[in-house]
Amino acid sequence: MADPTYDEAIRRIRRMHWLHYPIQAAVMAAFVLAASRRTAGSGTVNPQLATWPALLLLGGLLLLVGVLVYLVSSQIKPNLRRPATENLRLYQSRIFLRNSLLGLTGLPPLVTFTITKSPIDLVFFGCLLLTLCAVMAPSAKTYQRWLIG
Template sequence: MEPIRLTQIIHVVQYLLQAALMAALVMWAGGGLNGPGAGPPPSLGPYVILAALLVLMVGSSLYTISRYLRPNLRRPSAENHRVFRSRLILRNSLLGLLALPPILLYQESGHFFDLLYYGVMFAGLVALNWPTARGYQQWLIS
């Protein structure tokens, strides 16, 4: 299998797994918060603030790490592809966190539009960040 094709498969699988995991965790946590006899449901404000802080903290860490993943023409081609995939995975993880607020809104409101927005956002991220051979070559000569 071509290395770029493998990178594209990893790209799609990562976004699918990240979307499913984020949705499952938010739904699980939300179900636990609104248990029977727990009183009125808590407000969404603190959770959105925590989600924004999480995106900032994790995002800055991932960005810092990804800055060190640079190409080296002296490395074998397979090694440069591995570094390119690693950088792509880090970037995808950071961008996937941007979809956390819509799934939190869906948990709070239950509106189908929020869930649709969550799905469209992930589909857009997959399409906008699609790895190509040309993108790999541009990264390699950067």
């Protein structure tokens, strides 16, 4: 697979991968900050107790979305009889779904930050997403393993 279009497609998938996590982190942060303003108002005596119903709902939704994304991702399988461009497009879709699912693991520290206001939670959130991004980076080798696996 020393084709220049193949190499360009792998580079495009890698760029998409590296952009996915910061964009998803920004979207999650915006949603969590917007939701935190609505859950515990300034008049609440104990904001930690007032936010538990919203956190339970968020946890349930997170679990539901995670299961749905995993089920869709597991159905994306390669076929050597397909054209190479089609398999690359399917691989890109699978990477996008996997990144979306793994990016959701950063939601609990982000929600914890809105409750505790501890900067350690933000540092953990950033380190978690950076580690996931580095460890799960796609390559030509991982694509070939997915293709024959």
